[in-house]
Amino acid sequence: MKKREQMNVVIVGHVDHGKSTVIGRLLADTGALPEGKLEAVKANCERNAKPFEYAFLLDALKDEQSQGITIDTARCFFKSAARDYIIIDAPGHIEFLKNMVTGAARAEAAILVIDAHEGIRENSKRHGYMMSFLGIKNITVCVNKMDLVDYSEKKFLAIKDEFTRFLEEIKVTPEHVIPISAREGENIAELSDKMPWYKGADLLRALDSFRKAAPRHALPFRFPLQDVYKFTAQGDDRRIFAGRIETGSVKVGDEVVFMPSQKRSQVTSLEAFNRPKPTEAFAGESAGFCVDTQVYVRPGEVVCKVSERSPHISTKFKANIFWMGKQPLVKGKTYKLKVATQQVPVVLREIISVLDASELSSISNKEVIDRHDVAECVLETLKPVAFDEVTSIPETGRFVIVDNYEISGGGIILSPIFDEQSMIKDQLKERDLQWERSDISPEQRAQRYGHRSALVVIVGPAETGKVKIAKKLEQELFTAGQNAYFLGIANATLRGEDNSNDRILNKMRHIRQLGELSHLFTDAGMVLIATISDVDEHELKTLKSLNLPHKTLTVNVGENRFASEQVDLGLAENDDTALAVQKIMEMVKREVITGTDEFMI
Amino acid sequence: MKERTIDKLDALEAQSVYILREAYREFKNLAMLWSIGKDSTVLLWLARKAFFGHVPFPLVHIDTSFKIPAMIAYRDKLARDWKLNMVVGQNKAALEAKRTFPAGAIDRISCCKALKTEALKHTLAGDWPRMRLNHQTGQYEVDKNTEPYTGVIVGARADEEGSRSKERYFSPRDRNNDWDVGDQPPELWNQFKTDFAPGTHLRIHPLLDWTELNIWEYIEREHIPIIDLYFDQGDGQRYRSLGCYPCTTPVESTAKSVTEIVEELRSGKFANIAERSGRAQDKDDGGGLETLRRDGYM
Numbered sequence: 055m056k057k058r059e060q061m062n063v064v065i066v067g068h069v070d071h072g073k074s075t076v077i078g079r080l081l082a083d084t085g086a087l088p089e090g091k092l093e094a095v096k097a098n099c100e101r102n103a104k105p106f107e108y109a110f111l112l113d114a115l116k117d118e119q120s121q122g123i124t125i126d127t128a129r130c131f132f133k134s135a136a137r138d139y140i141i142i143d144a145p146g147h148i149e150f151l152k153n154m155v156t157g158a159a160r161a162e163a164a165i166l167v168i169d170a171h172e173g174i175r176e177n178s179k180r181h182g183y184m185m186s187f188l189g190i191k192n193i194t195v196c197v198n199k200m201d202l203v204d205y206s207e208k209k210f211l212a213i214k215d216e217f218t219r220f221l222e223e224i225k226v227t228p229e230h231v232i233p234i235s236a237r238e239g240e241n242i243a244e245l246s247d248k249m250p251w252y253k254g255a256d257l258l259r260a261l262d263s264f265r266k267a268a269p270r271h272a273l274p275f276r277f278p279l280q281d282v283y284k285f286t287a288q289g290d291d292r293r294i295f296a297g298r299i300e301t302g303s304v305k306v307g308d309e310v311v312f313m314p315s316q317k318r319s320q321v322t323s324l325e326a327f328n329r330p331k332p333t334e335a336f337a338g339e340s341a342g343f344c345v346d347t348q349v350y351v352r353p354g355e356v357v358c359k360v361s362e363r364s365p366h367i368s369t370k371f372k373a374n375i376f377w378m379g380k381q382p383l384v385k386g387k388t389y390k391l392k393v394a395t396q397q398v399p400v401v402l403r404e405i406i407s408v409l410d411a412s413e414l415s416s417i418s419n420k421e422v423i424d425r426h427d428v429a430e431c432v433l434e435t436l437k438p439v440a441f442d443e444v445t446s447i448p449e450t451g452r453f454v455i456v457d458n459y460e461i462s463g464g465g466i467i468l469s470p471i472f473d474e475q476s477m478i479k480d481q482l483k484e485r486d487l488q489w490e491r492s493d494i495s496p497e498q499r500a501q502r503y504g505h506r507s508a509l510v511v512i513v514g515p516a517e518t519g520k521v522k523i524a525k526k527l528e529q530e531l532f533t534a535g536q537n538a539y540f541l542g543i544a545n546a547t548l549r550g551e552d553n554s555n556d557r558i559l560n561k562m563r564h565i566r567q568l569g570e571l572s573h574l575f576t577d578a579g580m581v582l583i584a585t586i587s588d589v590d591e592h593e594l595k596t597l598k599s600l601n602l603p604h605k606t607l608t609v610n611v612g613e614n615r616f617a618s619e620q621v622d623l624g625l626a627e628n629d630d631t632a633l634a635v636q637k638i639m640e641m642v643k644r645e646v647i648t649g650t651d652e653f654m655i
Numbered sequence: 656m657k658e659r660t661i662d663k664l665d666a667l668e669a670q671s672v673y674i675l676r677e678a679y680r681e682f683k684n685l686a687m688l689w690s691i692g693k694d695s696t697v698l699l700w701l702a703r704k705a706f707f708g709h710v711p712f713p714l715v716h717i718d719t720s721f722k723i724p725a726m727i728a729y730r731d732k733l734a735r736d737w738k739l740n741m742v743v744g745q746n747k748a749a750l751e752a753k754r755t756f757p758a759g760a761i762d763r764i765s766c767c768k769a770l771k772t773e774a775l776k777h778t779l780a781g782d783w784p785r786m787r788l789n790h791q792t793g794q795y796e797v798d799k800n801t802e803p804y805t806g807v808i809v810g811a812r813a814d815e816e817g818s819r820s821k822e823r824y825f826s827p828r829d830r831n832n833d834w835d836v837g838d839q840p841p842e843l844w845n846q847f848k849t850d851f852a853p854g855t856h857l858r859i860h861p862l863l864d865w866t867e868l869n870i871w872e873y874i875e876r877e878h879i880p881i882i883d884l885y886f887d888q889g890d891g892q893r894y895r896s897l898g899c900y901p902c903t904t905p906v907e908s909t910a911k912s913v914t915e916i917v918e919e920l921r922s923g924k925f926a927n928i929a930e931r932s933g934r935a936q937d938k939d940d941g942g943g944l945e946t947l948r949r950d951g952y953m
Binding site: 060155290340452464 | 661663665666668669670672673676677679680703704705706707708709711738814823839840841842843844846848850851852864866877
């Protein structure tokens with residue numbers, strides 16, 4: 055039997071323009087209703103002494119019936135001769151824009167309904183704009199309630215012309231503009247004899263004419279890493295990189311690069327369950343693979359092919375955002391950005407313009423982005439992210455912003471910004487501006503204390519005995535007459551056992567706090583000892599730059615996940631503590647104690 | 656360029672696997688509900704796909720004690736064969752006091768609330784005993800882990816009934832397990848709500864886009880072992896939906912195999928009859944299940 059195709063279609067439009075009636079009609083006229091459903095709803099109407107409407111078929115929830123409006127996205131299923139459809143009913147009321155967006159973001163095609171009697175309203179335009187924002191290419195406009203305007207061609211053409219002009223401005227070309235009466239069933243499943251002047255397709259045929267987007271095999275390989283699995287406890291030694299291939303394809307032997315860390319390796323196998331291991335996998339598949347070297351990366355990296363075009367890596371980009379949050383999007387506050395599977399702290403740096411989507415007029419000089427605003431702006435992440443422009447690869451070119459546990463905004467990336475200005479640099483500059491420096495030089499302090507200052511940071515995977523080593527080191531240095539201090543607060547707060555939102559935002563916050571604290575201690579001429587678990591290279595570099603101009607000595611315990619130049623001393627996980635401390639002491643002596651004599655000249 | 660076309664079942668599978676992996680990464684205390692029925696068994700199979708043969712979280716079954724006995728035997732067999740971390744919860748107090756519909760004490764809806772909703776709520780919260788299968792002894796023992804599950808994977812499908820068609824893939828529940836259908840989080844471009852305030856939890860619905868027919872087509876394609884109550888055993892009857900025996904009636908059907916069920920749903924006698932028509936509690940709840948679901952019914 056030939057496999058049937060399935061398509062998700064969203065239905066949008068201003069409140070009360072008849073979206074639910076259109077769906078009810080489509081379901082009834084294609085025989086998609088369960089046996090007895092139509093009769094049950096009709097009987098219910100009779101019991102409550104109200105006239106039957108096709109819209110009631112959809113309003114399955116009790117409070118919707120009492121309010122008479124669709125508040126959330128509902129899904130229904132029906133079939134045409136050509137394919138199976140999932141039709142997504144999106145609410146028209148502005149209050150429920152986030153529900154509309156949810157419905158529309160799942161869709162491959164859209165039906166936009168306009169009331170012939172009432173004409174084009176603000177949400178007709180807003181929804182049209184959102185369809186284009188969300189990247190929906192297949193759009194059909196239905197001018198509904200033609201029965202209320204006596205099936206007048208003139209009325210229809212007036213609306214058609216005005217709305218097509220509007221769509222042109224936002225670069226949307228509707229495939230069809232159809233005059234319909236959903237209540238009377240005109241031009242829904244078959245052409246109406248009430249409107250002989252209309253020569254186009256009925257709605258069902260218009261839907262069937264939509265083309266499904268082909269899976270994106272031909273684009274560069276993009277594999278947002280969801281996780282790295284190692285089920286050793288279950289006797290499985292495979293280390294599997296798991297995710298979904300958003301675009302392109304991958305096969306055994308391919309050279310891959312993880313972005314933004316830029317670590318490279320080669321695919322040795324594609325893994326699968328309940329089928330033979332494939333040798334190649336394509337866009338649209340949830341897959342998993344193993345590589346030939348030990349690569350330590352966090353979920354969120356985008357795996358690409360060395361031979362293909364790379365995504366951009368930057369901490370800044372220009373984007374269009376629509377905001378759904380109860381609180382406005384403000385500058386300077388740290389939010390969480392999710393782009394593909396990357397999650398990083400993000401800050402709004404600049405608002406270029408704010409658009410009123412219902413009128414398409416620009417509002418400049420706005421200082422915040424309010425609920426339901428669409429804005430062009432500059433975002434800056436606190437760590438580098440890998441992304442593409444939405445026009446080249448949509449899957450890695452769009453994002454959401456989380457504010458206080460809630461997805462509050464969606465956006466599309468227009469272009470990367472590469473400049474030397476970064477938040478860390480700004481922070482350092484600000485610090486220097488605010489700081490009245492002491493007259494005592496680092497050299498004078500070194501001379502007095504008999505050693506220069508340094509941050510000794512002990513890194514590595516969690517639970518490798520770092521704190522024990524750190525405290526013993528403090529003891530030894532103190533006993534040897536050095537000004538050493540073990541800072542024990544960072545580790546507990548950085549362990550990240552609370553939920554991921556806090557983990558991601560808190561981690562960066564604590565790296566920065568630790569950097570600032572370290573700088574205080576090292577500026578005062580001391581040897582500060584601190585431990586942190588599971589930091590990546592970027593976080594370590596951030597810490598080091600915050601401690602500048604003073605020295606940072608990095609000790610790694612256990613598996614070394616850093617490039618060699620990042621680590622000054624590597625220790626095995628099961629090293630004896632005394633031996634480990636001895637090795638660190640040797641390094642500290644070499645790096646900060648010996649040579650202090652030269653200051654005495 | 657060589658191309659492999661992705662069919663409907665491939666696409667559904669890929670999306671469900673994606674959702675399961677997102678859930679596993681984001682939730683430390685994650686569990687999957689397994690009702691023993693076809694949907695949650697497909698879900699269990701998808702978990703094995705997602706995690707390459709493993710199921711790295713506990714499976715929770717709420718045993719009302721009125722389940723068809725074959726269901727329990729099948730549950731324990733698969734739990735052993737697939738080395739599942741099997742956890743069972745029950746409303747012991749209501750059963751001991753015989754406050755149930757089969758005992759004649761209460762109506763169907765109240766019985767569902769007590770034996771399913773209440774038992775589920777407390778099993779998830781960890782304040783009622785969780786019985787965990789000890790694979791060494793083959794016995795169920797009280798689980799030492801009483802931490803609340805913050806992510807609960809459920810096999811609900813949008814086509815089952817009205818309220819389920821409005822669900823999100825990641826659907827928040829407040830402290831009382833309540834679902835605020837009027838204020839649901841946005842979901843777009845495969846970005847889900849994975850952040851939650853302390854005390855709340857998320858229900859995760861990887862099967863939302865599947866239809867009953869898709870489920871059976873997938874069972875057929877993957878050769879998933881499914882409980883034989885779904886097949887006609889020779890008396891011209893089979894179960895289309897499984898529940899407690901006092902409230903679930905078999906349907907008239909001679910479908911003896913998965914292939915025959917697929918045929919029956921695709922073009923045969925059940926092509927246009929709702930799946931849960933054999934479930935009595937739905938009718939008692941006005942047809943929408945919404946009263947039960949708001950309170951945490953699955």
